[in-house]
């Protein structure tokens with residue numbers, strides 16, 4: 001998706017007011033799962049197209065430029081914040097807060113206990129500074145295509161680009177099946 005298209009999507013979404021369930025936890029979870037499906041599918045489609053067009057070094061631009069744009073558009077649509085986080089993040093802006101850190105730790109424990117990574121998620125309504133906040137996270141498994149940029153032996157030109165863009169990168173050394181990170185959603189509820 002081009003930056004122009006993302007801007008257009010943002011404009012359209014910004015002027016409409018989708019209805020949303022105020023408080024029903026099941027409804028909130030259903031909505032969150034749907035939002036993540038859309039977010040994940042958009043990212044994956046962009047990634048696969050970019051790798052096919054110019055290899056992983058070309059696709060780095062997709063994750064770098066397009067992922068935050070898609071996240072922003074999805075956030076407006078969702079009426080909350082939609083993002084990605086990880087125990088080993090590439091972009092420091094994706095670092096987990098304390099709630100996310102605890103959930104990511106729990107996800108690792110659930111995986112170690114034999115749970116299917118593709119089905120691991122967690123929802124909760126918490127209180128933050130007196131406000132009720134719905135929070136939801138879903139684990140993201142590492143697939144074969146991810147190894148190009150999050151594995152151990154990266155192509156030298158890919159490694160060089162990542163080093164350049166993300167000097168504090170921690171998101172390498174992953175194997176297929178590992179939990180790469182999680183989608184994370186947050187929406188302030190009306191009290």
Ligand code: HEC
Pocket residue numbers: 047056057058059060061063064067068084085086088089090091092094140141142143145146147148149150171180181182
């Ligand atoms: C072409 C290289 C490339 C490929 C392939 C790739 N990523 Fe990334 N990934 C990146 C870059 C670059 C970032 C940093 C994006 C940003 O600045 O927000 C990133 C960030 C992430 C993040 C956000 C947390 C963080 O580390 O900052 C997650 C989660 C993630 N990738 C998962 C995946 C998964 C799952 C796959 C496979 C389906 C994948 N990535 C494939 C390059 C890649």
